[in-house]
Amino acid sequence: MVTSVPSPTATLQLGSLRVPTPVVLAPMAGITNAAYRRLCAEQGAGLYVCEMITSRGLVEGDAVTRSMLVFDDLESVRSVQLYGTDPVYVGKAAEILCAEYGVAHIDLNFGCPVPKVTRKGGGGALPWKRGLLAEILESAVRAAAPYDVPVTMKTRLGLDEDHLTYLDAGRIAQETGAAAIALHGRTVAQAYSGQADWEAIGELVRHVDIPVLGNGDIWEAADALRMVAETGAAGVVVGRGCLGRPWLFRDLAAAFAGESVATLPTLGEVRAMMRRHAELLAEHMGEERGCKEFRKHVSWYLKGFPAGSTLRHALALVDSLATLDVLLAELDPEAPFPVGELGTPRGRQGSPRKRVVLPEGWLDDTDGSGAGIAEESHESSGG
CATH class of the missing domain: 3.20.20.70 (Aldolase class I)
Known part of the structure; x- marks a missing residue:
């Protein structure tokens, strides 16, 4: 608190x-x-x-x-x-x-x-x-x-x-x-x-x-x-x-x-949040694509909660809101929030890189005025 x-x-x-x-x-x-x-x-x-x-x-x-x-x-x-x-x-x-x-x-x-x-x-x-x-x-x-x-x-x-x-x-x-x-x-x-x-x-x-x-x-x-x-x-x-x-x-x-x-939501409250998330994705992307986009979030929502591997796997393959509702109903709504997860890292972590990949000669000077490198029309990586 x-x-x-x-x-x-x-x-x-x-x-x-x-x-x-x-x-x-x-x-x-x-x-x-x-x-x-x-x-x-x-x-x-x-x-x-x-x-x-x-x-x-x-x-x-x-x-x-x-x-x-x-x-x-x-x-x-x-x-x-x-x-x-x-x-x-x-x-x-x-x-x-x-x-x-x-x-x-x-x-x-x-x-x-x-x-x-x-x-x-x-x-x-x-x-x-x-x-x-x-x-x-x-x-x-x-x-x-x-x-x-x-x-x-x-x-x-x-x-x-x-x-x-x-x-x-x-x-x-x-x-x-x-x-x-x-x-x-x-x-x-x-x-x-x-x-x-x-x-x-x-x-x-x-x-x-x-x-x-x-x-x-x-x-x-x-x-x-x-x-x-x-x-x-x-x-x-x-x-x-x-x-x-x-x-x-x-x-x-x-x-x-x-x-x-x-805020220490029970699994029931987390379940409601998961449903809301999938619903919003469906509204913006259409149900099929929205459900596919939702799949990546399942493991983050359920981190530390009691949910068997079979159920987790099924949720990670969900293809409709109706199917999602059936699967979410299998989660124990009374399960308490796993307090051991508080303050712990989430998402990608990995190890430090031995070297940073750079254009040839990038470190030769610290000016680079007017020396922009051609970028692709689309990049999917985030910052």
Whole structure:
């Protein structure tokens, strides 16, 4: 239970955009679609960011990219994360998002650690090129300015311990007019392994005047409050911690409002949440595809709960809402929440990488002005 907070009226100001609770849902590929964002928003206030899309894909009208830009009818604040390595494409994409999709916030991804992204100089590799980073940020900020849409960026500590970039990235973000910078306290080489370095987040807070959002190892509401208290961050970005636990945003909203937090749902309540999730997916994608998309969430929802392997397997193959209802009815609604799962990592973790995959000669200089690497029209990896 959490009973104390940094401020009972904590909010997050990103340029002209006011977020009632200083909590941002991290974009996650294949996860943070319109249905999941709606599900989380039903739990508590925050900023719910769309899956990452590519600037080139958007500009060139790629069908897959455009299909990802779907918003729920009740999604009044549209937030999108944009990936790109070319300042021209990023600027054009930012203008399209503002003019055609009515977005209220654009986040630029400079944190993705996936090799197929970093080998092209994108994601977490790009901040090594300080000049290119500045050009991309300037282009996006300039394109969004007429629409009064704030542009933020997300990054990591650096490529590895020997090639840190976060302090320079913060300075560049501030100089180019970014409204905030989110820092995941891991290097690209770490990916999602080990522990996030919150001390570095605090160092960045002291280094810049724009808001800094902390990301990494926020599994419970108490972790978010502790991060803000220890680092001075203006808010938090939550990713893996909410997998199979959308009610985490209820806890976070309550915690930042100064209220006590104790959401330990029974399996019956989790069962209802699973049904709501599948229902929303079906509404947005059609029942067959929605059920297929739901399958990946089953293991996260049931983590630690008593549910036999046969039932888990059947749920992971569900193909209709009717079948889902039959299977969910087999779960024991009185089973208590597995408290042993509190505060433990969720989702992908893995091991640190021996080396970061980069374009040839990428480390030769730290400028890279005008040296954008050609990006694909569609990338499915998230940051």
